[in-house]
Amino acid sequence: MLKFSQCVVLTRVGGFYELYFEHADEYAPLLNIKRTKRRTQRDSKRPAVSMAGFPAFQLDRYLKILVQDLNKHVAISDEFLNDAPTKARGEPAYTRRVSRIITPGTLIDENFMDPWENNYLLSIHIDPEVLKRGTAVKESPGTRSVSSVLNLPRTEVGLAWIDLSSGDFLTQTTDIASLPSAVARINPREVVLDSIFQEAEHSRMVSILQEDGHIITFQQPSEQPLTITDWIPMLEDVIDDFDSANFTQGEVAAGGSLLHYVQHQLLGSTTRLQAPVRHQSEDHMSIDKNSLRALEIRSTIRDNNYEGSLLHSLKKTVTKSGTRLLTQRLSAPSMSLSTINDRLDLVEEMIDYSQLRQDVVALLGRTFDSLRLVTKFTVGRGDADALMELSKTIFTTSDIVNVLRDHSTSRKSIPIDPKKATTEIRRRKCLPALERRFDLRQPLELAQRIQEAIDEEGLSEYHRIENDEAAEMVDIAQDVLGREAGEEDLKPLPKRIQPKPHMIAPSFKGATDGRDDVWIMRRSASKNLERLHDKLDSMIEEKSTLEKELKKRLRADSLTLKWTPNLAHIAHVKGKDATRVTAHYPKSLSSSKSTRSFQVPEWTQLGAQMDETRYRIRNEEQRVLGELREEVVRNLVRLRRNAAVLDELDVACAFAILANDNNFVRPILNAGTSHNIVGGRHPVVEAGLEDQGRKFAPNDCLLDDDERIWLITGPNMAGKSTYLRQNALISILAQTGSFVPAEYAEIGLVDKVFSRVGSADNLYKDQSTFMVEMLETAHILKEATPRSFVIMDEVGRGTTPEDGIAVGYACLYHLYHVNQCRTLFATHFHALTDLTSNFEKLGCHCNDVAEEPDGKFSYVHRLRKGVNRESHALKVARIAGLPEEAVVMAAEVLQKLKSASPHSSLLSPPSARSSELAN
Numbered sequence: 001m002l003k004f005s006q007c008v009v010l011t012r013v014g015g016f017y018e019l020y021f022e023h024a025d026e027y028a029p030l031l032n033i034k035r036t037k038r039r040t041q042r043d044s045k046r047p048a049v050s051m052a053g054f055p056a057f058q059l060d061r062y063l064k065i066l067v068q069d070l071n072k073h074v075a076i077s078d079e080f081l082n083d084a085p086t087k088a089r090g091e092p093a094y095t096r097r098v099s100r101i102i103t104p105g106t107l108i109d110e111n112f113m114d115p116w117e118n119n120y121l122l123s124i125h126i127d128p129e130v131l132k133r134g135t136a137v138k139e140s141p142g143t144r145s146v147s148s149v150l151n152l153p154r155t156e157v158g159l160a161w162i163d164l165s166s167g168d169f170l171t172q173t174t175d176i177a178s179l180p181s182a183v184a185r186i187n188p189r190e191v192v193l194d195s196i197f198q199e200a201e202h203s204r205m206v207s208i209l210q211e212d213g214h215i216i217t218f219q220q221p222s223e224q225p226l227t228i229t230d231w232i233p234m235l236e237d238v239i240d241d242f243d244s245a246n247f248t249q250g251e252v253a254a255g256g257s258l259l260h261y262v263q264h265q266l267l268g269s270t271t272r273l274q275a276p277v278r279h280q281s282e283d284h285m286s287i288d289k290n291s292l293r294a295l296e297i298r299s300t301i302r303d304n305n306y307e308g309s310l311l312h313s314l315k316k317t318v319t320k321s322g323t324r325l326l327t328q329r330l331s332a333p334s335m336s337l338s339t340i341n342d343r344l345d346l347v348e349e350m351i352d353y354s355q356l357r358q359d360v361v362a363l364l365g366r367t368f369d370s371l372r373l374v375t376k377f378t379v380g381r382g383d384a385d386a387l388m389e390l391s392k393t394i395f396t397t398s399d400i401v402n403v404l405r406d407h408s409t410s411r412k413s414i415p416i417d418p419k420k421a422t423t424e425i426r427r428r429k430c431l432p433a434l435e436r437r438f439d440l441r442q443p444l445e446l447a448q449r450i451q452e453a454i455d456e457e458g459l460s461e462y463h464r465i466e467n468d469e470a471a472e473m474v475d476i477a478q479d480v481l482g483r484e485a486g487e488e489d490l491k492p493l494p495k496r497i498q499p500k501p502h503m504i505a506p507s508f509k510g511a512t513d514g515r516d517d518v519w520i521m522r523r524s525a526s527k528n529l530e531r532l533h534d535k536l537d538s539m540i541e542e543k544s545t546l547e548k549e550l551k552k553r554l555r556a557d558s559l560t561l562k563w564t565p566n567l568a569h570i571a572h573v574k575g576k577d578a579t580r581v582t583a584h585y586p587k588s589l590s591s592s593k594s595t596r597s598f599q600v601p602e603w604t605q606l607g608a609q610m611d612e613t614r615y616r617i618r619n620e621e622q623r624v625l626g627e628l629r630e631e632v633v634r635n636l637v638r639l640r641r642n643a644a645v646l647d648e649l650d651v652a653c654a655f656a657i658l659a660n661d662n663n664f665v666r667p668i669l670n671a672g673t674s675h676n677i678v679g680g681r682h683p684v685v686e687a688g689l690e691d692q693g694r695k696f697a698p699n700d701c702l703l704d705d706d707e708r709i710w711l712i713t714g715p716n717m718a719g720k721s722t723y724l725r726q727n728a729l730i731s732i733l734a735q736t737g738s739f740v741p742a743e744y745a746e747i748g749l750v751d752k753v754f755s756r757v758g759s760a761d762n763l764y765k766d767q768s769t770f771m772v773e774m775l776e777t778a779h780i781l782k783e784a785t786p787r788s789f790v791i792m793d794e795v796g797r798g799t800t801p802e803d804g805i806a807v808g809y810a811c812l813y814h815l816y817h818v819n820q821c822r823t824l825f826a827t828h829f830h831a832l833t834d835l836t837s838n839f840e841k842l843g844c845h846c847n848d849v850a851e852e853p854d855g856k857f858s859y860v861h862r863l864r865k866g867v868n869r870e871s872h873a874l875k876v877a878r879i880a881g882l883p884e885e886a887v888v889m890a891a892e893v894l895q896k897l898k899s900a901s902p903h904s905s906l907l908s909p910p911s912a913r914s915s916e917l918a919n
């Protein structure tokens with residue numbers, strides 16, 4: 001516990017994991033397990049120490065609470081059998097040592113991992129000197145530091161992140177202003193920083209990351225930082241894509257500290273990561289962290305739920321790793337026209353050929369998560385089940401390849417429509433190109449070998465026994481712990497489940513542990529196994545002959561030869577036989593009124609030989625398993641590549657299903673800066689309305705060189721925010737490679753999407769609503785380029801109307817003249833439409849309320865050209881249940897305000913010079 005002071009230490013003792021001292025005090029209540037006191041054997045005079053524990057097979061359940069829910073680091077101290085010479089010297093039979101440290105970002109194959117999401121560990125490298133030079137505003141009594149990381153000077157930041165469960169390894173260089181968005185996109189489970197950041201008193205990066213909910217671990221920098229050549233032993237064999245010159249200094253430093261951390265946590269176990277891939281910022285659309293949240297891409301803004309997010313509504317993927325790819329693509333859409341078109345071609349092919357799609361989806365549904373499976377093997381894990389799953393996935397992959405091949409062949413026979421010749425020829429190439437990327441010859445040999453070696457029936461029988469035993473253990477586990485702690489009031493334990501020393505590795509099953517003749521390997525798996533099984537068979541025969549012979553000789557029909565945990569190899573008789581055998585075998589090991597157990601030397605000897613053979617069979621099974629594991633690792637690169645192609649197919653099929661079910665169209669992407677959407681819809685709001693039997697009103701959006709900014713006005717609740725968001729989402733979906741919810745979409749590539757949409761204000765601690773609004777707005781005005789897409793919803797609403805209008809105008813001015821990007825700007829400050837009347841490339845559009853003579857009204861969600869100066873806010877207030885007196889009073893005040901026209905002085909356009917405006 002002293003050595004691993006940052007960790008909760010779990011110590012394996014027989015069939016249990018135990019916690020001691022303050023760890024037992026602190027975590028037993030959190031884990032909801034019993035805590036007891038125990039005196040140590042060595043020093044019985046000292047006060048009893050606290051202890052708590054749980055059965056070893058429940059490790060995952062408790063790790064989930066500690067690591068996943070409480071974000072703790074857990075050191076697992078396992079038990080290892082000492083070798084014979086050590087035992088001969090009278091030392092204990094077992095040694096314990098910490099074999100691994102588990103942290104939120106270093107999960108490998110724990111059952112509680114979310115299979116649908118990547119589990120990234122991220123390391124960030126910034127020159128610490130630069131951070132110290134940041135524009136810190138020192139706090140003094142009564143004042144507060146309000147500056148943000150966004151105000152730091154432009155500085156290069158190196159990032160490196162890995163997923164130990166899939167072997168993904170990526171790097172990126174960004175600048176400090178974009179860091180929070182890059183981290184939000186990566187969405188790591190844990191961030192590793194050099195401990196120097198802990199000390200740097202002016203470093204606000206740490207607090208920004210913490211405010212964004214990231215878990216940070218500080219690490220002492222390595223005395224000898226890992227260079228890029230030190231990475232190679234931790235990477236898979238074929239690293240042809242790996243050119244060390246590709247990585248920046250910052251990335252090498254971040255990668256070095258990341259791998260240093262991983263080495264430390266794995267305590268000597270090796271891993272084989274994929275060759276690092278550089279995330280080139282310019283190849284991807286950047287979605288800033290506010291947009292990720294405001295557009296509800298991965299989770300909803302209000303309660304951070306996955307349900308209700310864009311991802312949730314798009315998720316038609318059938319595999320786990322396909323879903324992870326979908327999330328990655330959606331968080332970082334492409335900037336390459338050819339990549340996007342290749343993806344769209346594949347989707348279109350899957351739409352047009354529904355049988356092909358159905359066949360592929362059905363087959364994908366039969367595959368297992370091979371990316372995570374193979375990675376297990378690289379860290380020396382991966383059992384017989386994992387091997388079987390892998391082999392089935394390989395065979396299914398081969399079936400998929402055949403389906404693709406048949407499709408391509410039949411497609412060749414269909415004549416090409418001359419009108420569509422160019423697109424058609426390109427589309428016909430997409431599946432063969434994908435198919436060529438599969439590399440199946442050696443993996444198929446491996447799959448065959450696995451199927452020939454592993455006995456699936458034996459394996460499931462083995463698990464059935466294991467499960468039965470586990471169920472029994474649960475009932476008495478806490479009693480056993482209480483017994484170890486010396487509690488008096490416990491019932492005696494049933495004999496069968498007396499805790500037994502377990503064998504060498506936790507996964508290794510002993511020879512005489514109740515699973516005697518259940519084998520996980522076919523006897524033909526190796527020559528040696530065949531020989532050992534033959535030997536065992538003949539001994540089983542010998543036993544049966546001996547039993548028969550003894551029955552006859554002792555005239556004891558009830559005689560059986562067996563093994564029990566307490567008495568080992570015995571002969572057992574019942575009834576009258578019990579007295580009859582006494583003459584021959586007077587020495588009884590145990591007896592009751594009607595039974596008697598005694599030793600028969602021939603059986604003792606034969607039984608021991610049988611045990612020895614069983615033990616050797618188990619060892620041989622483990623050896624063959626080890627060989628198969630090595631073969632998997634040898635095929636690592638091929639298996640990972642095949643898995644990646646399956647993921648792409650899964651995403652393409654998912655997008656095809658989505659487009660089919662929801663009437664999406666193929667977007668046309670170009671290198672321009674227009675955004676021409678006809679009949680656009682919000683995919684999530686539309687689905688929500690459909691569930692209520694309502695229809696979504698589609699809207700056009702035509703931003704181009706004639707009108708770069710649209711200023712949207714209209715009543716509350718009429719759909720302004722929805723409209724803003726849907727247009728940003730359509731661009732994101734298009735560049736992800738998906739069809740889009742519209743009748744027609746022609747889009748110039750967007751480099752960055754920015755949103756200032758409010759509602760997230762409470763996520764920030766210690767900053768006022770207006771401050772947050774301004775921080776986010778400042779970021780947009782600094783970062784948006786002419787290729788960007790900005791949505792701004794009610795900027796300036798967090799302060800007085802005068803100030804709000806002033807700030808709103810300044811933003812529009814800046815976006816129009818400086819950033820020159822496509823912008824949708826929704827506002828209730830109608831004065832802004834007057835102030836910007838001389839902005840030639842700004843169009844005003846609005847939605848309405850349709851009122852009927854009887855006082856009923858409805859929202860007209862369809863946008864029209866023009867300005868709507870009515871907010872109809874009191875209608876919303878009434879629907880929301882504001883007391884009628886209050887609504888009436890509000891109406892009176894509104895009437896008075898309108899006649900006073902408070903903003904009349906601002907209604908004429910000011911001089912276009914912002915400095916004058918500021919004055």
Ligand SMILES: Nc1ncnc2c1ncn2[C@@H]1O[C@H](COP(=O)(O)OP(=O)(O)OP(=O)(O)O)[C@@H](O)[C@H]1O
Binds near residue numbers: 689715717722
């Ligand atoms: N195009 C549409 N067709 C049908 N219903 C819509 C449409 N757009 C929005 N809605 C419905 O109207 C509700 C309000 O939309 P939204 O929040 O976008 O309004 P808003 O104009 O931004 O309101 P406020 O100004 O009060 O913020 C949505 O939750 C949705 O149910």
